[in-house]
Amino acid sequence: MRAEGREKSRRAERTISVYVRPDGNVGARNYVAVVPAVACANDVAEQIAEGFPSARALLHHQGCGQLRSDLLLVERTLIGLATNGNVGAVVLVSLGCEGVNVDGLHDAIGKSRRRVARVDIQAIGSSTRAVRRGREACRDLIADCRRIRRGQAAVDRLVVGIKCGASDMTSGLASNPAVGRMVDAPVARGATVIVGETTEFLGAEHLLVRRAANRQVARAIGRITMAMQRRALAAGGDMLGGQPSLGNIRGGITTIEEKSLGAVSKTGSAPITGVLDYAERPSRPGLFIMDGPGFEPQALTGLVAAGAQVLVFSTGRGAPQGFPLAPVVKVSGNAATCRHLRQHIDVGVSDVLTRGETLTAAGTRVLRTVLEVASGRLARAERTGYDHLVDIYTRGPFV
Amino acid sequence: MRPGKQPAALIIHPQDNVAVALRDLDPASRVDVRVQGRVRRILILDPIPANHKLALTRIRPGAIVVKYGEPIGEATATIHPGMHVHIHNVRSRRIRPRQR
Numbered sequence: 018m019r020a021e022g023r024e025k026s027r028r029a030e031r032t033i034s035v036y037v038r039p040d041g042n043v044g045a046r047n048y049v050a051v052v053p054a055v056a057c058a059n060d061v062a063e064q065i066a067e068g069f070p071s072a073r074a075l076l077h078h079q080g081c082g083q084l085r086s087d088l089l090l091v092e093r094t095l096i097g098l099a100t101n102g103n104v105g106a107v108v109l110v111s112l113g114c115e116g117v118n119v120d121g122l123h124d125a126i127g128k129s130r131r132r133v134a135r136v137d138i139q140a141i142g143s144s145t146r147a148v149r150r151g152r153e154a155c156r157d158l159i160a161d162c163r164r165i166r167r168g169q170a171a172v173d174r175l176v177v178g179i180k181c182g183a184s185d186m187t188s189g190l191a192s193n194p195a196v197g198r199m200v201d202a203p204v205a206r207g208a209t210v211i212v213g214e215t216t217e218f219l220g221a222e223h224l225l226v227r228r229a230a231n232r233q234v235a236r237a238i239g240r241i242t243m244a245m246q247r248r249a250l251a252a253g254g255d256m257l258g259g260q261p262s263l264g265n266i267r268g269g270i271t272t273i274e275e276k277s278l279g280a281v282s283k284t285g286s287a288p289i290t291g292v293l294d295y296a297e298r299p300s301r302p303g304l305f306i307m308d309g310p311g312f313e314p315q316a317l318t319g320l321v322a323a324g325a326q327v328l329v330f331s332t333g334r335g336a337p338q339g340f341p342l343a344p345v346v347k348v349s350g351n352a353a354t355c356r357h358l359r360q361h362i363d364v365g366v367s368d369v370l371t372r373g374e375t376l377t378a379a380g381t382r383v384l385r386t387v388l389e390v391a392s393g394r395l396a397r398a399e400r401t402g403y404d405h406l407v408d409i410y411t412r413g414p415f416v
Numbered sequence: 417m418r419p420g421k422q423p424a425a426l427i428i429h430p431q432d433n434v435a436v437a438l439r440d441l442d443p444a445s446r447v448d449v450r451v452q453g454r455v456r457r458i459l460i461l462d463p464i465p466a467n468h469k470l471a472l473t474r475i476r477p478g479a480i481v482v483k484y485g486e487p488i489g490e491a492t493a494t495i496h497p498g499m500h501v502h503i504h505n506v507r508s509r510r511i512r513p514r515q516r
Contacts, residue, residue: 186436186467189484190428219510220488249511260511269436269468271481271501272508275488333467351467370426370438 031206033175034167034392035326036105039130043174044102045326045391047165048073048342049158051108051151052099054122055080055115061136061144062110065151071162072108072155073341075407077318081116084413088116094296094409095122097322100129102176103342105162107131108155110147113139132158167393173207173302175391178320178328178343179283180213182313184261185268185333189279191350191369191379192331198380199329199387200285204304211299211323212284213307213316215245216260220274221281225306230288237292241308248412260311264334283331295410296322313338314408317345327391329383337361339398341405344390347397348383363390363397425449425458425470429485434469434501436483441470462500469501481506 036044051074053062059076066074075098079091095117099107107126111119119137126133134154141147179196181188200210218225222242229235249260261270270276290303296319299305309319317340320328328345330336335358339345348364349355355365364386368374390396398404424447425435435449441464448455449472456472464470469483475495480487489506499505 190426190436220508221486224486246510266503269465269502271469271503271506272489273511274486274508275483278484278486278488 031172032169033172033388035170035174036102036165037168037170038102038105040100042100042102042129042324043170043326044104045344045393046103046342047071047105047162048103049106049108049155049162050075050099050101050104050342051110051155052095052122053077053080054095054109054111054117054119057081057112057115058110058138061138061147061151062108064148065108065110065136065155069155069159071159075341076405077407077409079409079411081114082415083116083411084416087411087413090295090411091409092117092122092125094318094322096125097296097298097324098318098342098407099126099133100131101321101324101342102326103321104131105165106158107133108136108151108158109133110136110151111138113137132161134158171207172203172388175203176209176211176299176324176326177203177387178211178213178317178323178325179331180313180316180320180328181217181280181283181331182311182316183332183334183336184265184270184276184279185351186270186279187350187354187367187370188331188333189275189282191366191376192333192348193279193283194376195350195366195369195379195383196283196329196331196348197285198376199383200283200304201287202380202384203387204285204287204302207302209299209302209305209324210285211293211305211307211320211325213309213319214280214311215241215306215308216249216273216311217277217280218242219246219277220272221277224278224281225284225289228284228286228289230290230303234289234291238289238306241292241306245308245310268334293323295319298324309410312408312410314406315410317343318407318409327387329387332362335361337398337401337403338406339396339404341407344396345398345404346383346387346390360401361397361403423448423450427451427472428483431482431485433471433473433475433482435472437464437466437468437470439466440464459498461496461498464500471495471497471499471501473497475501480509
């Protein structure tokens with residue numbers, strides 16, 4: 018009887034119940050993404066999605082008045098978000114005069130064999146009509162997406178994004194290493210895991226370089242870390258208050274090096290397969306590092322644009338926010354946070370510090386929750402609806 | 417939490433010169449920390465909030481503060497055992513504001 022139960026749970030750790038997309042990708046959720054090409058189309062996008070529980074407006078602040086390199090970054094991010102496995106169909110909303118190439122976005126999303134409805138505000142002639150047309154399209158796409166049913170797939174189809182935020186001392190001691198143990202399991206089963214936050218490699222990059230799959234990857238880790246350090250120094254060099262944040266400092270973290278050493282433990286121990294640019298899709302399975310900032314909405318946006326269907330978020334002080342397109346599993350090792358912010362914490366791992374739970378046991382609990390959430394169980398941030406923020410990382414000024 | 421059952425502070429790596437307080441520690445109290453299997457008693461000199469660091473050895477200005485067995489910054493003042501180790505007496509060796 019018990020052996021049968023164990024076999025069942027082992028099987029549960031090998032398969033997930035997901036939406037299979039025409040491009041072969043899989044989804045943990047089944048959303049219609051309403052994507053403004055530029056910030057100026059946000060109002061229309063928001064009103065198009067309003068009241069449809071399975072339509073998500075991806076409101077952001079970019080798309081015009083930026084350097085060419087940043088516009089390309091915005092385009093890649095929007096295409097990545099719109100073609101994430103969690104998205105069944107897309108409403109693309111443009112103003113008509115934006116800097117990003119809307120035809121290019123439309124074609125790239127269409128290539129993933131998703132249905133894309135296009136709403137161009139200036140061409141339609143009024144925002145009221147644009148909203149009406151967008152809502153009609155949205156209703157039709159939702160009905161289309163509803164016909165898709167979940168099916169079994171191997172865990173290796175999963176892309177998991179990892180982030181930590183509102184960190185304190187317990188992050189480095191309990192939740193990050195527990196998440197690290199969790200990371201090792203899907204990577205070993207052929208899945209893909211992406212970890213961002215280049216700023217939080219400063220002072221700990223040697224630990225990542227040691228795990229690089231080859232010399233090219235090792236050099237890339239050093240290069241992106243030094244570039245992030247140069248950017249901070251060029252802007253005056255005082256990161257204190259931002260990295261570590263005032264909250265981190267109150268939580269006992271003194272320097273960026275200390276924060277980084279705690280942060281990199283969430284990457285586990287597997288070899289690092291490659292280094293991705295922000296919002297870049299990995300071309301093969303494995304453990305990847307994505308260049309980008311620690312700032313939460315930008316980090317989560319990059320991970321989902323790179324293909325993550327589920328995000329795992331380690332927090333000490335308790336960060337409640339999720340993401341519109343992907344469930345975010347919150348893990349905390351701070352006993353006070355697990356009690357006080359229990360509405361927002363999916364997995365509490367404070368027993369690692371107070372009751373001697375092993376990191377392996379805590380990591381197994383995190384993995385179980387991740388697989389259940391991938392298969393449809395709602396994460397806390399989805400239940401609370403604290404999941405609207407999107408922000409695209411760009412490197413240059415607005416011009 | 418069961419007082420007495422849990423150590424007051426944690427040393428993460430044997431090479432560390434700081435420990436992490438697992439609860440609020442009061443000045444003039446004494447706490448036992450386990451260093452490489454041996455228990456050492458440290459007199460607490462500052463109020464140390466839970467999850468913050470206390471010095472295990474004397475750390476001179478410019479000397480490296482070690483946690484996780486790795487450098488986390490350098491001391492900007494002499495730090496005595498039992499003192500609070502934080503932004504008032506440690507700075508980053510990687511990111512430092514320009515001199516004004």
